[in-house]
Amino acid sequence: MPEELQKFDIAIFAKSYAQVWCSQRPKFVSYFFAEDGVLQINDGIPAEGTEAITNVAKSFMETFPDMVVSMDSLATKNDKTKFHWTLTGTNNGPDGTGNKVRINGFEEWTINEEGLIQESKGYFDEKEYKRQLEFGTDN
Template sequence: MKTAIFKLLIFLFMGVFTTHSQNPDPHGSAESAITGIISTKINNDTMFDINVFAKDYAQAWCSQKPESVASFYAENGSLTINSGTSAVGRTAIAQSAKAFMDAFPDDMIVAFDKLVKTPKGTEFHWTLTGTNTGLNGTGKKVNISGFELWQIDENGLIKESQGTFDAEEYSRQIKYGVND
């Protein structure tokens, strides 16, 4: 009896592995290999878990690799921060990410706080913490929250992101620190 149960478990595991290998997560997350099975479809053959996507995206911001952030965007995707000029395309998006990474080269953490579904898209809420030690840095600690309003394309990539945070409070913290 134990052998039959063991064989059934191996068969089920292999079925999960085979299903995932046929429908790869565009972001390569090991966690997605498991959770993608119960996710929603983004096209006819690929499963997508937006929560795993958001966790992986936050980790990309922490990586000090701007290209990792850009990889979450469609080839011609866009990132707009506080109604500024849009960064269009992965190269421009990587440059926008690099600006933040350069300002916080030692300890920048972008935490994934929550996702909120709205009629306009999905809001990715985040909190950035770090010490401004980059070139011309102030050495002050920053703790600022905001969100990005995402439009996700049929391939599970961000086609448009509208980022928002309190720029005045961010500037104050860069100058005086989070606790001052």
């Protein structure tokens, strides 16, 4: 495709990002980040760089072998994009409870000039997440 026809499409990027979280291939998640990119969840310790981001994805994928992440909405304002998502899965990983979870959250992305995530700050209701791990979802 000629370069002048190539255009970065954040919606396609976001849908593909959600899809790789469902893939059970944690390295694929890191491909959406700059090599020195950062993923931070609920103001926790940031995962910096490809290996650390891969390990975060691996942890979720091991915890929820049947994990599905769906994109709920996408909004861009100034230099930030909010990717709203829903994660569903069964906690059947190591030391799992066997309970199903359904949790909503979002990531706020800063996209670099190469069209990769430079920084992602993710948030979800951790108290509700822990409750669902223990007792399952209400639906």
